[in-house]
Amino acid sequence: MPENSHQSLADELREHLVYMSELGVHEVDAAVPMVPHREASTSVGKIDERVPASEIPEILSSKFKTNTEETPRMAPARGKRDLLGGTKLSDVTVPAESKRIAPKQEHRKEEPDPPAQEEEMESVESTLQNDSLETIRAEIGSDCSRCQLCEERTQVVNSVGSAKAQLMVIGEAPGADEDLKGEPFVGRAGKLLTKILESIGFERSDVFIGNINRCRPPQNRQPTLEESAMCKPFLLREIEVVNPKVIVVLGNTATKNLLETTTGITKLRGNFVEKFGVKVMPTFHPAYLLRDPRKKREVWEDMKKIRDFLESSND
Numbered sequence: 001m002p003e004n005s006h007q008s009l010a011d012e013l014r015e016h017l018v019y020m021s022e023l024g025v026h027e028v029d030a031a032v033p034m035v036p037h038r039e040a041s042t043s044v045g046k047i048d049e050r051v052p053a054s055e056i057p058e059i060l061s062s063k064f065k066t067n068t069e070e071t072p073r074m075a076p077a078r079g080k081r082d083l084l085g086g087t088k089l090s091d092v093t094v095p096a097e098s099k100r101i102a103p104k105q106e107h108r109k110e111e112p113d114p115p116a117q118e119e120e121m122e123s124v125e126s127t128l129q130n131d132s133l134e135t136i137r138a139e140i141g142s143d144c145s146r147c148q149l150c151e152e153r154t155q156v157v158n159s160v161g162s163a164k165a166q167l168m169v170i171g172e173a174p175g176a177d178e179d180l181k182g183e184p185f186v187g188r189a190g191k192l193l194t195k196i197l198e199s200i201g202f203e204r205s206d207v208f209i210g211n212i213n214r215c216r217p218p219q220n221r222q223p224t225l226e227e228s229a230m231c232k233p234f235l236l237r238e239i240e241v242v243n244p245k246v247i248v249v250l251g252n253t254a255t256k257n258l259l260e261t262t263t264g265i266t267k268l269r270g271n272f273v274e275k276f277g278v279k280v281m282p283t284f285h286p287a288y289l290l291r292d293p294r295k296k297r298e299v300w301e302d303m304k305k306i307r308d309f310l311e312s313s314n315d
């Protein structure tokens with residue numbers, strides 16, 4: 001094998017060991033290949049020691065933390081770069097006025113007549129062009145009651161992170177820890193997510209993290225389509241404002257919803273899909289990895305694709 005192939009194999013193996021170690025895996029079954037290369041399927045033995053910082057490949061330094069543009073992150077004018085291309089404009093219509101308690105069965109409004117529709121379109125256009133994360137958050141409001149999830153939640157859990165993030169993470173909905181703390185992905189699954197992000201060189205604060213639904217569903221049930229439809233437009237606006245290079249979408253429910261597909265996560269994961277003019281990578285949810293740690297290997301493969309894409313786009 002040529003010298004440089006040995007080197008890249010060694011680098012890859014070292015990265016993988018760092019990743020597994022970061023994820024708390026300290027022993028590896030020799031029967032399970034750690035990396036996809038045939039040559040590397042020998043035992044890697046015990047990983048008791050963390051790899052010294054000096055040996056951590058350069059790739060793990062935060063090379064692609066944030067977009068470097070200095071300009072304020074206002075949503076680009078439609079037509080200039082159509083981030084929501086492929087999404088019906090009606091999808092990003094801001095849900096009815098905030099502060100109103102949603103009547104239980106009565107979410108549907110009368111169809112507006114054509115001039116009213118035109119006005120609405122114009123106002124959506126102008127909203128998109130002048131949007132900011134602050135405006136979106138203010139519009140949602142801390143006492144949002146657009147859907148029934150407001151009844152049992154503790155608080156609205158808004159997205160967090162850098163408005164210049166190159167990488168955006170999207171989950172399904174807050175769980176109990178997030179509901180109490182008011183921040184997405186802070187429970188056990190969230191801590192694992194943080195380690196996964198770190199394994200490809202991202203600090204949590206460099207990434208923009210949000211959910212399709214911002215309120216915890218009772219007993220962590222799946223949000224209904226209606227509940228998601230009320231909340232998702234705000235996330236789509238955040239995508240437009242942040243304009244990330246890559247979105248990683250976590251788990252079956254969020255993936256199907258974001259990509260508007262019925263195809264399941266097992267089929268979709270591992271391949272970029274173009275949506276909103278952004279590369280979207282579906283992968284398994286960290287909560288699933290907690291239940292089945294063997295799936296971490298697939299997530300690692302997916303994360304490496306994201307890292308490689310971002311690295312090449314920054315060259």
Ligand code: URA
Nearest residue numbers: 171172173174184185
């Ligand atoms: N699971 C999610 O999908 N989102 C969170 O914020 C926490 C757990």
